[in-house]
Amino acid sequence: MQSFSNGYADSIVEPTFIRVVLRLRPLIGEAAKLSYVEDGFGSLSLQDFPQVAGKATFFTDANDTNKFRFNRVYDVDVGQQEICEDIIGDNVTELLEGFNVSIMTFGSEGSGKTYTMFGNDREEGIVQRMCQSLFDQLDRLRQDRGNESTVSITFYELFAENIYDLLSIEKHSNILKTSSVAKTSGLSIKGLRTVSVNSVNELLSCINEGQFRRCKSGSHHRKSRSSSFLNITVEQRNRTEETMKHSVLQLIDLASSNKLDKNLKHGISTDEIKSANSSMQNLHQMIYELSDSKSPLPKTHNSKHSHRTSRLTKLLQQAIGGDSKTTAVMLSSTNRTDRENTVTTLSLGSKLKSIYNFPTQNKMGLNSKAIFDLSLKNMTTRENSYLTRIKYLEDEVSRLSSTIQQNKNQVLTNQYLTEKNMKLKDQLGLQRKSEQTRKAGSEKDGLHSQSNEKTQNEMSDVLDNLMRKCEKVIQLQLRLDEELRQKSQISQQLSYKESKVQALEAMNVKLLEQLDNNEHEMKNVLNTNSILRKEVEKWMQLAESRSQNVEMLQKEFQDRQIAGASQxxxxxxxxxxxxxxxxxxxxxxxxxxxxxxxxxxxxxxxxxxxxxxxxxxxxxxxxxxxxxxxxxxxxxxxxxxxxxxxxxxxxxxxxxx
Ligand SMILES: Nc1ncnc2c1ncn2[C@@H]1O[C@H](COP(=O)(O)OP(=O)(O)OP(=O)(O)O)[C@@H](O)[C@H]1O
Structure with a gap:
């Protein structure tokens, strides 16, 4: 195997093929089964499949048309735990040695991609098991070798070539802007939130949050046509060995590989369907191109070109033909009606298996310039994430302050109106008084003109009217007070009566208890009586029999005495x-x-x-x-x-x- 340098001192690049495994999904209900043979060495032959629509290109080998080769085939009866543990294998150990690791699920709609990657309510998937293993091993390294580590994640989805942050703090995440990285033909995503986590629980709760957001973000077809990218970045420092390792674990749940018919209604727009279909088509094309290239040289012009066709292919740049140790999990249905999709998946799997990746151990001396560059990069990412959060919090604060200000203004207006009302009332009272005085004066003097008198009369009418209204209001208030007082009296009486009823009920209960006791005693007495009666009857019978005996004896005695006397x-x-x-x-x-x-x-x-x-x-x-x-x-x-x-x-x- 050829080795290449990746630019960092002491780093070794070892070209290696992508590891491809196949999981066959059990049949649902009464569906007819595809007949296939798994030879136990990673080869699967479809028995009833000579050709699909003449697409001979799907076949792996011209001489052995029906055979698809994989690193391992999991038949329908292999359980989730065994599959996940086998797929994870040494991946966590290699990640902690400084290699980038990618695991991706690939298959048509409903084939079990998400189930294998994230599990469900009952069974954990690859993600949960890997996260647990990662933190277990980090703990061990800290205890055994004194490693210090930091773990951070980003989690986003790509739907119809648009990127959405699944960890966004906004309620509805917006489309994120991206820019191409010319050097690597990768993609830089702007404003993506990076979250630092300190424990497996923190990590899993972040992932659950993102996954929940992904599943709830739209129709089933929207989720099915979106790919999710979970990136876990691990940095380890060992001060004794003066080394630093930096690696990224990429867990990718790809969009369904089958085409979506744009003439049918799927709850997503035609443009989105078109974009999703073409994005997947580009990926298929890239896989074929890369698998055709027999050169193990990394980042050839061709490979760069293949990645440039879409955002999906750019995002997969590290996993396919990149610097990751990659495992592709192909999910396939065994249902006869899904034959065409199954063949596509099997063919793509076979192609992926022949693609070279160039895993690099990212291990650096602590004093090297690279470590400072990396730290700077990490700090910049974190700073961006903090800045986004700060901006969000600032917006929240300003929104809340404006609400508070509005409330304050309302209160002030109310206060002002109340005060004004009071003043007007006072003024009214004063005016009325002065009017009365003036009236009295004018009556005395008799000097006022008629027009003045009229105006005054009118004003006095208005005032009277107002006063009458005020009096009415006061009367109403008084009546209201009286009604309230009566109501409170009635409620007092009611509560008194209620307490009385309660006391009576309690007494009743006691009496019933006493009655029960008496009945019980009475029963006892009756029982004793009946026993005594039986005794008396027994004794009476005895007495009767004795008296009969006595009479007999008496008679006998008499007879004997008479007989004796005569003798x-x-x-x-x-x-x-x-x-x-x-x-x-x-x-x-x-x-x-x-x-x-x-x-x-x-x-x-x-x-x-x-x-x-x-x-x-x-x-x-x-x-x-x-x-x-x-x-x-x-x-x-x-x-x-x-x-x-x-x-x-x-x-x-x-x-x-
Ligand atoms: N091997 C399996 N054993 C039991 N149930 C499975 C298996 N694979 C998938 N399922 C079930 O089938 C359903 C669809 O699976 P899942 O959502 O993982 O498919 P998918 O490939 O992600 O689909 P889509 O691309 O449409 O989102 C789920 O209810 C899942 O629990």
Whole structure:
């Protein structure tokens, strides 16, 4: 490879081909797919494409007509991250070594140029990833080698051969003036804003601002036909090594390469369509010319001439055939209906791949004259940018001061009118008084002429009229005051009532809470009651069954006692009790009757007898005793219930013993 000097001491120029990669865009919806074969070595063959409209010039190789060669082909299924990282590759490192770097996207409408360069809401593009990598590496160089660096950017778009500043501080950016640089066949843009940034966030927010302005500046076709140029300038100084590096990263999102039909409506004027089409045509032509030139010599007469045809080609002077390390990203559709555009893109890509660039390492000794020239140039650019900003701010200040002045004048006029009004009122009062005095005087004297009297009468009428009006105004004012007072009273009452309503509502809430509590307690009591009721029923059933048992036992006992008595020959004289002493202590029961000799005479159920176990009644005292029983003691024994029987048996036993 031949080397050339670029004019700076120690700078080496190494001619190198532009790196060209191809990204195939996935199909949208149900579109029919172009059949192609990617051989894995950067060659793409279109299978169903023998020729397009006879444009054999599109083919890269006369013997191998369908083959287009690239440095790499990314098929439809390769993701954004992998593509971006591969494209960025060593570019940031080379930039920081002092080489200018250019990356440009190229393709027809909707092929994914902006998506690949700037990404979208969900995925970052080349720009974001490169900016991050740039600041990461600058940080590392500062820490490891003590490099001091400054980063500044310009961001503009070219639409229909007009340049607009995307970082302009004006709301609507104007067309910027340009002048050709004879030496380099490049373009100098006047009044372009340069912004210095200190962090990746500052840089990205500037870029987002510009990109937002570009997308919002008009119809989709306007954006599609515009090319954006993002230039990031990096300056690094190393005081230990006494070197300085200066490099520019150019990120170019080119306008769509397909022609726009000027007979259709696109939301842009016919002139603009014409200009955009011819601008793109010039670029295609330049690419063909440069690729045909087999000479690796930089800046030949031909190459300079090729760049001069339009502003677009002049702006691409550094990237195509210039001093940049350039990567061209060709974006292509795989849709069968886009075949013609695809072939154009593939052909241009193949052509670009055969163009020489002449990357130069811009590294200088710190004491060299070049560094001062460069610093001077940078300072001039910055000064221009500051001057533009200062001018804008001055305009703003003067606009605001004139608004303030207008407001001030208005206030002064108001003050003046109020004062004048007051004076007139005073004058009116004085005139009225003097008129009254004069009237009184003239009545006294009777010397006034009739005409004077008439004038005076008229004046006095006018004055009266005015006074009446004034009085009316005063009355109206008073009425207004009164109404206002009433309104304020009503509003006070209303607020009082509102507060009362609020208090009542609060009370209501409390009462409802209490009611809830009571209901809850009531439920608890009812539950307890039902449990108790069940208990009582259980106990009653138990009592019932016991009383049945007792009755059975009692009966058994009675039967046994009678049987026992007959066995022991116990004899009772038959008797009858009908005498009751204490009714409250009486109990129903079966009683045995007998005489003092313990003979059971009989058993009888009686209703009213004392609960005492044994009653002894002298039959002689009894009113009801029968004659046959007189002189005998009658014993009556109540047969006890249940457990009472046992006591009785015990007693009986003890009395027997
Ligand atoms: N490889 C891809 N994968 C997924 N979506 C893509 C791809 N390429 C492009 N798109 C989507 O297609 C749409 C058009 O892409 P983009 O705007 O990047 O195209 P363009 O070439 O810049 O178009 P134009 O020149 O008209 O401005 C966008 O919504 C984008 O997100």
């Amino acid at each position: 022991n020959n116990l004899l009772f004289l038959p008797g009858e009790l009908n005498h009751v002493r204490d009714a409250s202590k009486n109990k129903k029961g079966n009683w045995l009757f007998g005489n003092s000799s313990s003979n059971i005479l009989g058993s009888r159920k009686i209703s009213n007898v004392s609960t005492g176990s044994v009653m002894t009644i002298n039959s002689q005292e009894s009113n009801t005793s029968k004659a046959s029983h007189r002189g005998l003691n009658l014993h009556a024994v109540r047969l006890p219930f249940g457990d009472e029987n046992e006591n009785y048996n015990d007693k009986n036993k003890s009395s027997n013993t």
